[in-house]
Amino acid sequence: MKFWRRREESLENELQDYVDRETRLNIEAGMPPEEARFAAQRKLGSASLVKEDTREAWGWSWAERLWQDLRYGSRMLLKNPGFTLIAVISLAIGIGANSAMFSLADALILRPLPVSHPSEVVTLGFNASVSGFGSIVASYRDYLDFRNAAKSFDGLVAFTNYSFGFSKGPDTVSQMKMGMLVTGNFFRVLGVEPERGRAFRDDEDQVPGRDAVVILGHDLWEKDFGADPSILGRKVRLSGIEFTVIGVAPARFTGMDLYFRPSFFVPVAMWPRFVTNPKDRPLEVRDYRALSVKGRLKPGVTVAQAQAELVGIAKALERAYPDTNKNRSVAVRTEFQKRLEGSPPDAEIAAMLILLAMAVLLVACANVAGLLLSRAPVRAREMALRLAIGAGRPRLIRQLLTESLLLAIAGGLLGLAVGYAGVDFLSRLQPPTDSPIQMSIQLDQRALLFSLTVSLLSAIFFGLAPALQTTRTDVISALRTAGAETPHRRRLLGRNALVVGQVALSLVLLMVSTFIYRGFQQTLGAGPGFRTDHLVMMTFDPSLVRYTEAQTQQFFRQVVERARSVPGVKSATLASAAPMEPNNMSSMSVLPEGYQIPKDQQNAALFGSMVDENFFDTMEMRIMRGRGFRTADTAGAPLVAVVNEQLAKRYWPGRDPIGKRFHLDSADAPWVEIVGVAKTTKYLWIAEAPVEFLYLPLAQHPRSRMTLLAQSSGDAASLAEPLRQVVRELDANQPVYEVRTFDDFYRYKAVGQPNVIIRTVGAMGLMGLVLAMVGLYGLVAYAATRRSREIGIRMAIGAARGTVLRMVLKQGLVLALIGIGIGLAASIGAERLLNAIFESAGKDFITYLLVAPALLAITALAVYIPARRASRIDPMRVLRYE
């Protein structure tokens, strides 16, 4: 700025100097002083023109031009507040919807790992997908083999989430906390520097059970220790074992998972000391595949190369250990791939919401483009004038694009406010749980960057065509006929296409949101297939307080017996996982007798849970054929199982599965006989397609972590305290967690989550509708104004008001109808797509009957108002004005 001012002053002085000198020469030549100065000035010419030309010679830097364009642009926008307001609000809605949806997608699948150079980190191991939920796992032995043989990586780490009974000292009652078992190189390879203290040393995971050291997570350190600066060296107890705190992880390191935040980190070598079943030897057993393995790719090594190397290693392992490694396929996946495969519903929801948000933005952009196009003729004179005095067309296009940019930035800023509201709303997706599972939906820098990019792109998107149009002006005719120009065919065509597109897109938006809304309503109405009310649930894991296997089973027997005798309890059951609690469900595989597994497939894993004999009664799940479990199904009795209808349909289609046998998990396992078929219910979430499911009797497959479900005769919540009391009487130190009514849990799972989605989708449909209507209204109103002269003449020569009204109405309605036609066709495609993702029954004709006429009515209104106004034109006034 200073430089520019100085340059201006210098030029001013120079010109003044010239005039002074010339004046002096003239005086010397004998002119009177007055005349001399006048002649000198005349000789120089117009000082402002000279300055202008000289400035041109300096040339403009891009910054100066931008500044000039910005100033001019904001003046133009402020001069047309109505236009600017509508444009900015339209864009704010479009951009805000995208910011919010980006944040959601970010929280669900996009956010990078909180490690250094996250793009280099890949997941590797053996494929283990369960009912379409992909996962990649490895045993500790696999990990060691990979680590020793693979050359593609700058370090491999392994880890697993693990629950611990945590207490600050020997006298305090343990609480259940989730932590992570990690290899000694974990922090070093991932590039995570502890905030306090040190990371593990490599030798701290060499000797099983020796190094009882722990690194606390930042959250735990702050909440449970008040961010105590002298934490290092302090002793804490994990499942009864004393550990020394050696470090605190930094706040930004939230773990290796988007939702789960570990409370602390423990060397994997300590694992054997937490195991209560002596048969489990997690560090030795080759097919105890419970670890996740991640590696940092060496610079220049691609995922495909790493995959090829790993396939080679796996082949060698298969030859060396045919028992445990036969037919195991290996995979190397980027974090993004892993997350997509890990939870397809999340990815589908995120993709769907982002698509819808983009459709909203598209409608908003079309709106603004339409507004800009409408202004093209108004500005044609201004543009022609500027072209005539020598501005280049590129210069004018740049000017117009700058105005679009200003609109987009204003829209983007306001859009952030919309986005904040959206994110606030979406944050209600938090699951009700005691464990540190958190979905952090936030508008962070990445969301800001995303919004900014979207704003800029949309500016180009909606601004370019109108800019080209506006500057394509015939200078002479534009200057001659101020504003009354007949629109070109092409210009009309472009604008009409915009209206048609907007109507079509908003119809699709509305249809899709109605499909989803009605789909969810139907599913919710049909219910999950089991009782959800009058139930209370609580979970315990006696292994956290170092119970032996026998003690654990004894404890469970006593708990469920005593629970049944609590007044108000109608029945009580134990299950390894409550329905719709996928985190605790077990993955198992079924090898039916006489069934040939297709070559390209490994025996497909499916979800299952271990339940006691009262489960089906307590949950009111229907047994369609055969029987449920009995007390007689003990550990010594013949192995039995209950399958659901879906599973029966897969392996025994059209036949009675009762009495059929299968091997569980491996071909040399003993036969399990099917004794009952249970009705297919919902297992993971309410809108799922039918899932195969297997129930095994608890007594034959003991587990250390169990959920107690008790049916109440009265208020379920009032049972929580007496049931806690039952546990306290048995063992005061036993941690009890996840105590809540099943209704609350179900409401979140089945109603809360889908409701947020439904409302989000509905809100976007509504936004699209409002935007399209504003656009349509604006365009019809504008077209009518442009034709006011024509309308005036028509009325002057005798056209009735009705005729004019019909004429303008027809013009708008034809466009709306074409749009609705295209939209309907697109909706059929969208419905098919939705049906493929969510379970819904066939064609939803009611939606078509509901939405299309409603949209037609609203478009008719948007067209009618301006049309009516056009027909009220006073011909005398219009023609006189012309």
Add this chain to the structure above:
Amino acid sequence: MSTQDERDKLELLQGTLDMLILRTLLFGPAHGHAIAHAIERGSDDVLQIEHGSLYPALHRLVKQRFIAAKDGLSENNRKAKFYSLTAKGRQHLTAENSKWDRLAQAIARIMRPSTEPTGEEVQP
């Protein structure tokens, strides 16, 4: 100034002003007015610098780095901007000079096939 005078004056051909400015600066640094004055006096007032074309030309030449501008004091101790020829400008002038000679000869050959002395036409 009489109308007669005005009619005798010639407007400069496009592009020649730059060359004349460079030529004038060959004798040493000068300020804007002095340059204009020198060109007009040097051509016996036949060549007139078009209104307002001098300063844009000077600034253009500065931008092209053919001349350099420097603030200095003029003979009567007034602040003024002095322009001087740069090495690049000197080269450019030589090139322009020979180009001009060829152009002038070519035009002269067409306009005057015989070798009449020029200049008589101009004098009444």
